[in-house]
Amino acid sequence: MSFWLNSLSVGIVLGTPLAYAALGELIAERAGVMNLGVEGMMLMGAVVGFIVTLGTHNAVAGFAAAIAAGAALASVHAVMTVGLRVNQIVMGLTLTILGAGLSAYIGTGYAGRRPGAGVSAIAIPVLSQIPLLGSVLFNHDVFVYAVPFVALGIWLLLYRSRFGLWLRAAGEQPGAADASGVPVFLIRYLAVIAGGGFAGLAGAYFSVVYTQTWAEGMTSGRGWIAIALVIFGTWDPIVVLLGALLFGFVDGLNFQLQSVGVPVSTHLLAMMPYVFTLIVLVFAWTRLRHRRVGMPEALGVPYEREAR
Amino acid sequence: MGAASDPGAASDAARGVLEARGITKSFGDRLANDHVDLTVHRGEIRALLGENGAGKTTLISVLCGQYQPDGGLVTVHGRTLTLGSPRAALQAGIGVVHQDFRLVPRFTVTENVVLGTKAWGGPKDEDTVAAQASAAGFRLDPRAPAWALSVGELQQLAILKLLFRGLEILILDEPTAVLSPPQAAELFKSMRTLAAAGKSIIFITHRLREVGAVASEVTILRQGKVVADRAVAGLDAQQMSVLMIGSSDAGGRVETRPGAAGDVVLRLEAVTVEGRSVRALDDMHLEVRRGEIVGVAGISGNGQTALAEVAAGIIRPVSGRRESAAAAVAYIPEDRLNRGLVGAMSVTDNLALRRYTSRAMSHPLWIWTDRMTALARRLIDAFNIPVRKPSTRVADLSGGGLQRVLLARELSEQPDLIIAAQPTRGLDVASAAMVREQLVRHRDRGAGVMLISEDLDEVLELSDRVLVLFKGAVVGEYSRGKLNRAEIGLRMGGEGAA
Ligand SMILES: Nc1ncnc2c1ncn2[C@@H]1O[C@H](COP(=O)(O)OP(=O)(O)OP(=O)(O)O)[C@@H](O)[C@H]1O
Numbered sequence: 001m002s003f004w005l006n007s008l009s010v011g012i013v014l015g016t017p018l019a020y021a022a023l024g025e026l027i028a029e030r031a032g033v034m035n036l037g038v039e040g041m042m043l044m045g046a047v048v049g050f051i052v053t054l055g056t057h058n059a060v061a062g063f064a065a066a067i068a069a070g071a072a073l074a075s076v077h078a079v080m081t082v083g084l085r086v087n088q089i090v091m092g093l094t095l096t097i098l099g100a101g102l103s104a105y106i107g108t109g110y111a112g113r114r115p116g117a118g119v120s121a122i123a124i125p126v127l128s129q130i131p132l133l134g135s136v137l138f139n140h141d142v143f144v145y146a147v148p149f150v151a152l153g154i155w156l157l158l159y160r161s162r163f164g165l166w167l168r169a170a171g172e173q174p175g176a177a178d179a180s181g182v183p184v185f186l187i188r189y190l191a192v193i194a195g196g197g198f199a200g201l202a203g204a205y206f207s208v209v210y211t212q213t214w215a216e217g218m219t220s221g222r223g224w225i226a227i228a229l230v231i232f233g234t235w236d237p238i239v240v241l242l243g244a245l246l247f248g249f250v251d252g253l254n255f256q257l258q259s260v261g262v263p264v265s266t267h268l269l270a271m272m273p274y275v276f277t278l279i280v281l282v283f284a285w286t287r288l289r290h291r292r293v294g295m296p297e298a299l300g301v302p303y304e305r306e307a308r
Numbered sequence: 309m310g311a312a313s314d315p316g317a318a319s320d321a322a323r324g325v326l327e328a329r330g331i332t333k334s335f336g337d338r339l340a341n342d343h344v345d346l347t348v349h350r351g352e353i354r355a356l357l358g359e360n361g362a363g364k365t366t367l368i369s370v371l372c373g374q375y376q377p378d379g380g381l382v383t384v385h386g387r388t389l390t391l392g393s394p395r396a397a398l399q400a401g402i403g404v405v406h407q408d409f410r411l412v413p414r415f416t417v418t419e420n421v422v423l424g425t426k427a428w429g430g431p432k433d434e435d436t437v438a439a440q441a442s443a444a445g446f447r448l449d450p451r452a453p454a455w456a457l458s459v460g461e462l463q464q465l466a467i468l469k470l471l472f473r474g475l476e477i478l479i480l481d482e483p484t485a486v487l488s489p490p491q492a493a494e495l496f497k498s499m500r501t502l503a504a505a506g507k508s509i510i511f512i513t514h515r516l517r518e519v520g521a522v523a524s525e526v527t528i529l530r531q532g533k534v535v536a537d538r539a540v541a542g543l544d545a546q547q548m549s550v551l552m553i554g555s556s557d558a559g560g561r562v563e564t565r566p567g568a569a570g571d572v573v574l575r576l577e578a579v580t581v582e583g584r585s586v587r588a589l590d591d592m593h594l595e596v597r598r599g600e601i602v603g604v605a606g607i608s609g610n611g612q613t614a615l616a617e618v619a620a621g622i623i624r625p626v627s628g629r630r631e632s633a634a635a636a637v638a639y640i641p642e643d644r645l646n647r648g649l650v651g652a653m654s655v656t657d658n659l660a661l662r663r664y665t666s667r668a669m670s671h672p673l674w675i676w677t678d679r680m681t682a683l684a685r686r687l688i689d690a691f692n693i694p695v696r697k698p699s700t701r702v703a704d705l706s707g708g709g710l711q712r713v714l715l716a717r718e719l720s721e722q723p724d725l726i727i728a729a730q731p732t733r734g735l736d737v738a739s740a741a742m743v744r745e746q747l748v749r750h751r752d753r754g755a756g757v758m759l760i761s762e763d764l765d766e767v768l769e770l771s772d773r774v775l776v777l778f779k780g781a782v783v784g785e786y787s788r789g790k791l792n793r794a795e796i797g798l799r800m801g802g803e804g805a806a
């Protein structure tokens with residue numbers, strides 16, 4: 001029993017940063033801008049968050065710096081793709097390479113050190129006393145507790161606010177939005193930069209909270225998983241959150257199996273979360289796409305006012 | 309500001325609600341607007357006329373802030389308008405119903421209406437929108453998604469969007485091009501009501517009869533310049549087209565002798581095609597013979613697109629059969645830019661699209677670009693395509709230009725079967741006459757022609773046989789000489805005994 005509970009607990013911790021990164025990407029994509037630089041922004045967040053936490057002995061400062069670092073890299077993407085209408089795919093790939101290289105350079109000499117401060121788990125008084133599930137669900141850090149509220153908040157923002165209506169319009173039909181007086185360019189800038197902030201936070205969660213070390217390329221492709229989660233989650237924040245947690249859970253299972261020592265190649269086990277998430281999401285997707293939520297129509301298309 | 313310059317209603321009467329002075333806008337070396345002046349008064353309906361490419365859309369794009377002009381000044385109620393900003397134009401009270409409506413398909417009616425205002429489209433907004441819609445005489449469900457609306461409803465939605473914001477200057481770009489005659493009459497009624505309530509309306513059309521029916525003033529553009537600015541009274545259609553074209557060679561009616569029908573070139577048997585919610589075509593039977601024009605009349609949305617695509621062999625019916633004896637089929641789709649042409653490619657490439665694999669144009673390993681250019685030059689001359697260089701991007705052409713490129717490509721190969729869907733929609737008088745002439749000429753040569761059109765007059769004028777399409781089925785068939793305009797009109801609306 002404790003095997004499954006442990007997997008679940010680890011899974012929640014592993015799924016949380018993925019969820020933040022994916023929700024950030026979702027915001028940018030709903031505004032019509034694809035940012036394939038998530039991996040690069042996460043690495044920048046990871047290294048900057050780690051170094052600042054180490055230097056200030058204050059994880060709050062570390063996370064603030066990580067968010068700023070992710071947002072800074074994203075604003076490069078925004079200027080290039082929204083302002084100068086550079087191809088979004090090319091620019092996103094460039095950002096990933098840039099983030100990986102830059103973070104490795106900045107992080108030289110920090111590998112193997114400990115951050116010196118962290119974000120401690122908070123046991124929620126009564127709830128954490130519930131037998132079995134209590135300690136699994138209600139003995140985590142603040143980022144874990146916040147993530148469902150963040151997803152819900154993004155949902156409310158998208159579907160229950162004026163800004164959300166404008167943001168969706170910018171992603172669906174920027175021409176129609178612009179003609180209606182919606183500041184399309186401003187909204188796309190804000191969405192991309194906010195998305196970068198989320199990716200930075202996700203990266204710092206890896207280095208400051210989860211592994212509590214810095215290593216080059218430590219996010220090992222999770223930025224790409226986040227992008228895939230947005231697509232399979234049909235651009236819906238709630239579905240994206242569930243997908244991230246599912247991936248985290250199977251990833252946690254993988255760690256547990258390895259520590260128990262099942263006689264299966266660790267490489268095959270490491271593939272598990274990817275394969276499993278893919279299968280579940282493909283199933284979910286074939287169901288969800290009938291709801292007519294889906295890819296924003298203008299995703300990836302630079303907007304130009306005088307074009308015809 | 310002192311009292312003297314205070315913009316009041318009294319001074320508006322003399323000065324005009326909207327005044328544009330010296331608007332100039334060029335694209336590359338093409339002067340689309342050349343020092344254009346335009347004045348609109350309160351409660352006035354002003355028609356804006358001109359041939360394809362005359363600069364009408366460019367002018368209104370400047371007025372609504374989409375284009376930044378190279379020069380010129382616009383004042384609204386005497387206040388200078390910041391140009392190049394859609395927001396500023398809306399704040400000044402200028403709103404446009406674009407040719408393509410500019411709506412968000414995934415948004416509901418309410419969300420589309422409130423987009424850009426303070427509201428976000430909640431339940432309260434739905435009530436407001438529903439109330440405004442019925443006050444304007446529109447039957448729109450505030451919760452329906454825009455993708456589910458018909459063209460007529462989309463247009464009402466686009467107009468409602470402007471009314472919701474309380475805009476005073478309404479600009480309609482070719483609003484009747486997609487409407488059936490009764491729908492157009494309905495629109496004119498709304499326009500008159502709005503004008504009577506003090507709104508000013510600018511209205512673009514190619515149908516000169518409509519000018520007299522609804523407008524009181526008219527501005528005519530020719531090659532980017534204003535050539536007339538006057539009252540409609542005392543101006544007939546003939547004079548208007550002379551002003552538009554600059555000569556009396558207006559290209560009027562096509563000579564229409566009956567054709568001599570030969571063998572069958574296209575036969576559809578029990579063809580059924582599924583549509584979004586209803587059957588697009590339901591057990592359709594139809595024959596087209598060589599040397600005849602079969603006109604398909606009907607209000608758009610009754611299966612025209614599916615019929616055209618099945619007839620051209622582009623989509624396969626769910627059940628039923630298509631038989632065609634034609635060696636070459638010409639297809640002129642309704643959606644020219646997306647289905648017929650490749651917008652980002654040059655005129656030359658578009659003209660060569662159907663034959664670049666032929667020996668005349670290419671070797672298995674390379675393409676003879678000089679031969680392609682030579683072909684393009686020949687076709688540009690033959691079909692009067694309005695471009696200076698064959699290397700011009702097709703998307704930069706105006707509506708008439710696009711249609712000429714498409715016709716040149718499709719008809720220059722001597723097809724046996726021509727499927728033409730809405731071939732004159734949005735074309736000026738001369739271009740439309742050119743299209744009709746071509747169809748008749750190819751019929752006389754022995755091609756079978758299927759003409760799918762919402763323009764009943766056009767169908768009646770050209771067809772040897774007329775079919776009426778309603779809800780995906782043929783509900784009436786008339787041979788030339790037995791045409792009954794009133795009865796066909798009723799059948800188009802689903803009335804009249806079968
Ligand atoms: N964005 C653009 N880029 C390049 N050329 C353009 C652009 N917009 C318009 N033009 C050119 O400017 C001229 C005027 O075009 P415009 O669309 O204003 O004509 P129009 O009077 O509205 O014609 P139509 O009746 O076909 O709609 C045309 O020659 C067109 O090719």
Ligand SMILES: [Mg+2]
Pocket residue numbers: 364365366
């Ligand atoms: Mg136009």
